[in-house]
Amino acid sequence: MGCRKRAAKHQLLRVTAIEGVCVPDPRGALPGRGAHLHLDPTCLDLAVRRRAFPRAFRLQGTLDTERLREYVEERAGGTPAS
Template identity: 40%
Template sequence: MSSPAGIRTCIGCRSSDDRTALVRVVLQRSPERTGVVVLDPHGVISGRGAWLHPRRQCLDRAVKTKAFARSFRAPVDTSDLLVQWESIFRPPHGSTAHEDQS
């Protein structure tokens, strides 16, 4: 069983899970003072982070409900997040498996 320190809450579906089952996203500041949300799949980027299940529906819900802005307590830009998400979690070309169904 995981320690409480390893439990995080998905900002999309709001359910708790072990951090190994979630993907970290980080707010990176831009010169325009709006933070840009970027994926941190390896957990190495410094800065304030939030957590998502690696499911498209969790990402979509987090964007729709403005969960990123609430989590980071700042205005955010999520416009490039879907492109990043697809580049990491899209199944290989020709595959019928759906990564976002787990």
């Protein structure tokens, strides 16, 4: 979503929107539309900047990405980006 690069499905994180919040779905079991993202904070930043999440989920307005950001930064092993 963010960097627009192709990758195998197992290399990407499925993300879904639940009640206005972007939620990581590593098992791919949550209901609803899903979008796929690299486990890279830079890719997440690009997706947020481009407003890709509301388009992917076909929703109006902004979505809270804080929970998703924490998950990606923890899995990427980096420090939180400011």
